[in-house]
Amino acid sequence: MPDSIVRPEYVGRSAPAPYDGNDVYSSEEIELIRESGRIAARAVELVGEAITPGVRTDQLDVIAHEYIIGEGAYPSxxxxxxxxxxxxxxxxEVVCHGIPDDTVLxxxxxxxxxITAYKNGVHGDLSKTFIVGEGAPEVVDLVDRTREALNRGIKAVAPGRQINVIGRAIESYxxxxxxxxxxxxxxxxVGRAFHSGLIVPHYDAAPDFDRVMEVGMVFTIEPMLTMGTPDSPGTIAWDLWPDDWTVTTRDKSITAQFEHTLVVTERGADILTLP
Incomplete structure (x- = not known):
């Protein structure tokens, strides 16, 4: 990592400092988040182009790492x-947080x-699911429908609405x-902090998450859908690997995820993580 690249405050520490700011940003700050988000999005696309049978996940990591630092940003x-x-x-079956290693696709x-990129003091965060080569029809459907679930969550965003409407739209679909x-x-x-403390559920969580969305509020939506059957009362059971990061579905069912960082606008939402 070049010394010229500014690190987030949590680097070299066991945990980030508590975030005491808010989730509403000025128009100037939003454009900085958009710049970080664009870098992250382009890194995702570059990695996607390299996803083929026989590639190792640590090779994909190198592609993203080199691109992000080449843009003067830090891989968050x-x-x-x-x-x-x-x-x-x-x-x-890995729900999230898989660590690149010598696994061959x-x-x-x-x-x-x-991928998340940090530049100018702010983060931009997104994810995308790819199929390696040709996928089974049910896997293709899961990926397409998870992408659509994200789109429906984004369409539910509007100032004055409670944040729980997002999860309601996703789960009903x-x-x-x-x-x-x-x-x-x-x-x-997300923004000045990688994770600010604001929670955006992807299921029908009313009335537990009643925060009202405001113009200028920035957050991610990142639904994770699985072919597995939910446990009562709807929770997907999962296991954590000994690496303390890798999360898998307990029944080993296939899972997909899509994510964008967005800002609430007067008319709905503006996606900040487009290439």
Missing amino acids: TVGYRGFPKAVCTSIN VEGDLINID ARRFGYGVVRDFTGHG
Whole structure:
């Protein structure tokens, strides 16, 4: 990592400092988040172009790492609570936070690429799920429908609405196909902090999450849908690997995820993580 690149405050520490700011940003700050988000989004696309049978996940990490630092940005996950890599690579039954290593991708795998970039004091965060080569029809459907679930969550965004409407839109759509919605990993406030403390659930959480959305509020929406059957009362059971990061569905069912960072506008939402 070049010395010229500014590190987030949590690098070299066991945990980030508590965030005491808010989640509403000025127009100038939003453009800085958009710049970080664009870098992260372009890194995701570059990694996606390299996803083929036979590639290792640590090779994908190198692609993202080199691109991000080449743009003068910092890969936000490196050093965040001890995470060692620039990318989260979550394959098949891995819900999230998979660590790149010598795992070789094979035809038909599903892989989520989650990248966050930090520049000018702010983070931009997104993820996208890819299929390695040709996927089974049910896997293709899961990926397409998870992407659409994110779109529906974004369409639910509007100032004056409670944040729980986002999860309501996502879960009602996912239930049409019998998919489970992962509840324990959520969207979050992002910007000056990688995770600000604002929680954006992807399920029908009313009335527990009644924060009202405001113009200028920035957060992620990142639904994780699974082919597995939810446990009562709808929670997807999961396991954590000994690395303290990798999360898998307990029944080993396939899972997909899509994510964008966005800002609430007068008319709805503006996506800040487009290439």
